[in-house]
Amino acid sequence: MKVTLKVWRQKDAQSPGRFVTYVTPELNPNMSFLEMLDVVNEDLIRRGEEPIAFDHDCREGICGTCSLVINGKPHGPHRGVTTCQTYMRSFKDGDTIVIEPFRARAFPVIKDLIVDRSALDRIMWAGGFISVRTGSAPDANTIPVPKDVAERAMDAAQCIGCGACVAACKNASAMLFVAAKISHLGLLPQGQPERYRRARAMIEQMDREGFGACTVTGSCEAVCPKGVSLEFIARMNRDYAVALLKGDPIQRAAAAI
Amino acid sequence: MATLNAHIPSGPLAMKWTRHRNESRLISPANKRKYKVIVVGAGLAGASAAAALAELGYEVHNFVYHDSPRRAHSVAAQGGINAAKNYQNDGDSVWRLFYDTIKGGDFRAREANVYRLAEVSVQIIDHCVALGVPFAREYGGLLDNRSFGGAQVSRTFYARGQTGQQLLLGAYSALCRMIAAGAVKSYTHCEMVDLVVVDGHAKGIIVRDLRTGRISRHNADAVVLATGGYANVYYLSTNALNSNATAIWRAYKRGACFANPCFTQIHPTCIPVSGTYQSKLTLMSESLRNDGRLWVPKRREDCSKPPNEIPESDRDYYLERMYPAYGNLCPRDIASRAAKKVCDEGRGVGPGGRGVYLDFSDAIKRLGVAKVRERYGNLFDMYREITGEDAYQVPMRIYPAVHYTMGGLWVDYNLMSNLPGLFVIGEANFSDHGANRLGASALMQGLADGFFILPATIANYLATVNPAQRPSTDHPAFAEAEAEVTTRLRRLLQCRGKRTPTEFHRELGQLMWDYCGMSRNRAGLELALRRIPELREEFWHNVNVPGEATTLNQALEKANRVADFLELAELMCLDALHREESCGGHFREEHQLPDGEAKRDDEHFAYVAAWEYAGPDRAPVLNREPLVYEEVRMTTRSYK
């Protein structure tokens, strides 16, 4: 099979970008989407042209490095998978495929299809952790965690930090990502002491980074490769509301003792 | 020649680490602030080390080539992490974990290091749970375990099929806390491209910012490399595509010894190669061997039949037959070679006859689909995405693939290389896995090194240097290293040859797989040793790298890494050729027992081969660190 690509090319953050059309060499339908781009790039290099810059690393859907908006959809046509897990058998011979970077105000383009997602790291710095000093933890079985609570925390913890939720959102909101992290830690007993303070700090950092507001359209959940659920946003909002309206309930409880 | 002193503490094995810690140097809190430590890498080893060192009060600078520390290759580990908790009450202990690991490594690892690893394993789980790692639990709320290869107890902790991800996120969160506190400065998209050595001590690194191409110099009182393994020298491996050997190879060329480079691990359960366009191989976690059974048809004629039409009596469950005591859970090197053997006999399945079945039908009968889905669902999903097949209905097809490198930079008991001030942790060092690594023990080693060992041992070096005398980045050694880097990048760009960096990489990988892979022999290794220098020569004249050095340029990044692989590959073959024995993952066809098992030669090869760079046109020097076993006896490794 062969396909025609319309690829966003942009020299750097300052330069304007544009779509460039490429016709691929003969492809094997069992290739992954990124292997298809490898083949195109090999061709470009042989001709002495600059290859298309795109982000990737693990190529098995776990590192969150790959991005790409394929025919208007972050991570391509299938639900529940990343771009690197998308295969050419999902397309037809002769198709035209439009490839763009993840677009959001908080994700400036670095080059071609590569964007700067460091805003997500800065949200994590603001509070995405449990404060424990190495070497000071009690035995791991001291605090039992009900299996369903651990499972629920794991559902949230699966987020790979890819930012597709942001790219899919018309407001470029990062709520699903932030909710995943806040819920992961906030569900576990170990995360309780900092629960409200964490929610507040991370949400405020998210706002400072220029992500938009959430209007619950759900397009984030639809593109999330890890199936992170919108329910976590509701949960985060509750924690945030509590933190705003009543201050930090955990600290108040402590003060009352 | 380098002087290699492993600095193993005296006294009984079980007391060495406690004693060493008691006798290690301390630095007062007020003075710790004055020391600057560079940590390269933020996988399990690097992220945990950077966080723990910062908690202690050192000024830490952390570098990764990824766009975020959370994306290190550790994130891809699936199966789990070992620890001698004995929560299952099945007879596990620190001693047993130690013994399984040293035996699994075919008695080619250092006894004291491995014992310490087993000891520290217990603390890792405590700490990770406290950090919020959502490990799998039983209904009573306590932690669950599974079994892994090379062990008869159940000591592997896991978080679905994403243990590495969850542990990395835990270590990354600890790192985030320290970044927020201003104790760690995090440099992302920054690749270390050289090590700077001043008066024989590691004093800094040269870094290329991958976004802008800017080269910068960074000085420190100690440099920690946590840069992962070099399995990508084979081109196709289970590692992430950007994993590379540049950091450790540059350190080697600056004087750090490279230990046991030929000790590589071929993982038995990966999805088979399907075409030349293939960019990587995907691992199917070893945990699958808990419930999956490996088989091939007894008769060659049956190989093309659909598996479900082959009756039980015509199937050869070859691991259960050959190794009844461990069955499907025998160690990786053995399971891989057994798969190769049955395929070499013409009984392999799938395209090219390079595959064996991993069958879950018994497990589904015994446990039900729901339970199997709960345990392995994401792996089955992954298998379906890649192959288009449903493993609940038909057995998976799998084949061995390059996965991990036990070799790495030589370090002593303090995890310091022979270059004072250079520390090496995680997969990048050679220390704990001997000639074969057991499953679920790399994650354990990474976190042991980073959270618990290095933070305790680094002071033994730092206390001997004065931070006020740290060489500035204007020192000629920095200027010289930077100039070398710029010259090299310019050369790559000016070549304008006909072949892409990937073409060279692929050709090198094929050579290595054919001649320095699952089994090796003299003729093949000698051939590889002729071909590799030729290929390298061609590379420097015929590689084509478009673009500039002053922007983001992925072709240049790639070429720069391939250039190092082209040198490292030669050292691996040299090491494989010199080691005239079979041990663990290193199987020399000339050295096997009549039943085809590895024939180790303790009389002549019970040592660590630590290779020392001697200059561009000179053969590297072989240093030998004898392996002295004080408390275990070296025995023939048997899993029968």
Ligand SMILES: Cc1cc2nc3c(=O)[nH]c(=O)nc-3n(C[C@H](O)[C@H](O)[C@H](O)COP(=O)(O)OP(=O)(O)OC[C@H]3O[C@@H](n4cnc5c(N)ncnc54)[C@H](O)[C@@H]3O)c2cc1C
């Ligand atoms: C698919 C797969 C599954 C696995 N499953 C398991 C398992 O279940 N259990 C287990 O115990 N082990 C498993 N392993 C092995 C284990 O994951 C690795 O050995 C381990 O994670 C390595 O950790 P590390 O911290 O040493 O290095 P890595 O995680 O590889 O991190 C390397 C870091 O160094 C940085 N870096 C490298 N070079 C440079 C440079 N030049 N400049 C700047 N930064 C640099 C990178 O950015 C990265 O941050 C698995 C491995 C694979 C491939």
Ligand code: SF4
């Ligand atoms: S919530 Fe989903 S889409 Fe958003 S960053 Fe996490 S994994 Fe990606």
Ligand code: FES
């Ligand atoms: S490349 Fe890692 S998730 Fe796609």
